[in-house]
Amino acid sequence: xxxxxxxxxxxxxxxxxxxxxxxxxxxxxxxxxxxxxxxxxxxxxxxxxxxxxxxxxxxxxxxxxxxxxxxxxxxxxxxxxxxxxxxxxxxxxxxxxxxxxxxxxxxxxxxxxxxxxxxxxxxxxxxxxxxxxxxxxxxxxxxxxxxxxxxxxxxxxxxxxxxxxxxxxxxxxxxxxxxxxxxxxxxxxxxxxxxxxxxxxxxxxxxxxxxxxxxxxxxx
Amino acid sequence: xxxxxxxxxxxxxxxxxxxxxxxxxxxxxxxxxxxxxxxxxxxxxxxxxxxxxxxxxxxxxxxxxxxxxxxxxxxxxxxxxxxxxxxxxxxxxxxxxxxxxxxxxxxxxxxxxxxxxxxxxxxxxxxxxxxxxxxxxxxxxxxxxxxxxxxxxxxxxxxxxxxxxxxxxxxxxxxxxxxxxxxxxxxxxxxxxxxxxxxxxxxxxxxxxxx
Numbered sequence: 001x002x003x004x005x006x007x008x009x010x011x012x013x014x015x016x017x018x019x020x021x022x023x024x025x026x027x028x029x030x031x032x033x034x035x036x037x038x039x040x041x042x043x044x045x046x047x048x049x050x051x052x053x054x055x056x057x058x059x060x061x062x063x064x065x066x067x068x069x070x071x072x073x074x075x076x077x078x079x080x081x082x083x084x085x086x087x088x089x090x091x092x093x094x095x096x097x098x099x100x101x102x103x104x105x106x107x108x109x110x111x112x113x114x115x116x117x118x119x120x121x122x123x124x125x126x127x128x129x130x131x132x133x134x135x136x137x138x139x140x141x142x143x144x145x146x147x148x149x150x151x152x153x154x155x156x157x158x159x160x161x162x163x164x165x166x167x168x169x170x171x172x173x174x175x176x177x178x179x180x181x182x183x184x185x186x187x188x189x190x191x192x193x194x195x196x197x198x199x200x201x202x203x204x205x206x207x208x209x210x211x212x213x214x215x216x217x218x219x220x
Numbered sequence: 221x222x223x224x225x226x227x228x229x230x231x232x233x234x235x236x237x238x239x240x241x242x243x244x245x246x247x248x249x250x251x252x253x254x255x256x257x258x259x260x261x262x263x264x265x266x267x268x269x270x271x272x273x274x275x276x277x278x279x280x281x282x283x284x285x286x287x288x289x290x291x292x293x294x295x296x297x298x299x300x301x302x303x304x305x306x307x308x309x310x311x312x313x314x315x316x317x318x319x320x321x322x323x324x325x326x327x328x329x330x331x332x333x334x335x336x337x338x339x340x341x342x343x344x345x346x347x348x349x350x351x352x353x354x355x356x357x358x359x360x361x362x363x364x365x366x367x368x369x370x371x372x373x374x375x376x377x378x379x380x381x382x383x384x385x386x387x388x389x390x391x392x393x394x395x396x397x398x399x400x401x402x403x404x405x406x407x408x409x410x411x412x413x414x415x416x417x418x419x420x421x422x423x424x425x426x427x428x429x430x431x
Binding site: 052097174 | 269283348
């Protein structure tokens with residue numbers, strides 16, 4: 001059986017400067033905070049981050065931003081972290097803003113082999129400016145393209161040694177879909193169990209999506 | 221009952237037994253406190269929970285159970301958790317019966333601006349655009365004017381619109397407006413409000429059809 005369990009330092013060492021990285025979590029809930037902190041420690045830079053938010057001041061992805069290591073952020077809601085605004089105004093960060101449903105559907109499409117899709121969200125608004133539109137059934141839809149990444153850092157509750165994953169409550173959020181859309185998927189988990197110990201009916205992310213499993217060190 | 225609770229209580233009267241409802245930040249979150257007897261609704265939060273319960277008691281907070289404002293909530297019997305892609309499929313697919321949300325401005329066609337203030341760098345939209353195009357019915361609850369007394373119901377929005385689709389109902393501390401194909405219709409005055417006051421504090425054309 002392929003060995004998927006690695007230390008966080010070995011796992012994060014697979015990330016290179018300039019890579020695009022999907023990061024799960026809604027705010028800090030369900031964010032892979034130990035993997036992010038290890039990425040901060042190792043020093044990779046010039047990163048494109050695809051994440052709904054960019055942490056909170058001093059926490060999560062914001063630490064990387066504050067250290068000048070994120071070149072571009074793609075997501076839906078950066079308002080809650082004032083550091084993002086400061087970096088944008090200073091010309092140190094490029095931001096691409098999408099409606100949250102469009103953001104997550106673009107990732108779903110990326111993981112599902114779909115090149116793009118038409119959505120009603122943002123039609124007739126500033127966020128649709130310059131985008132191709134199409135009238136379907138009398139209503140305007142906006143063409144959006146799929147999103148993929150080099151790496152996804154996700155957070156799950158439990159894994160088995162194959163990489164099957166289950167999540168916990170609203171900490172699930174963007175994690176399962178990001179697991180489908182990156183070339184290298186690293187999952188930070190609370191607990192690792194033997195193969196066969198997870199109920200196949202409740203597995204949310206089947207193991208074929210998961211490349212590396214990292215056991216959390218801290219208390220959950 | 222203060223002004224915000226009066227608005228929330230009026231919005232709660234719009235809900236029907238069995239509705240799936242998404243509540244925005246601010247006044248909308250209070251709607252759940254005013255449900256009429258016999259009306260059970262199922263609260264949906266876009267970060268992945270159908271069956272949101274009230275805020276937890278101190279000491280009973282589960283950090284993995286939050287609402288779209290990232291505030292701790294509880295889960296109710298019969299609730300379900302799901303990922304964000306399914307949550308927004310529910311929203312855009314028309315499976316959320318009612319969305320109740322706040323607004324910075326509403327224009328004469330009933331379209332909403334609630335995501336971006338001009339001059340400031342635009343850095344967040346969240347799920348507002350998806351909810352406005354996808355929810356079965358959209359109800360706006362908001363104060364009638366800004367803090368410095370400027371009308372929020374205006375002929376043409378000066379702020380960027382959130383969607384091209386008009387909302388269905390606008391509820392303020394002064395009035396209730398139905399949105400029709402021909403524009404805003406004033407259908408109710410809130411207790412203590414007068415038609416003269418509504419006219420004075422509204423900057424959009426509207427028709428009057430009081431019951």
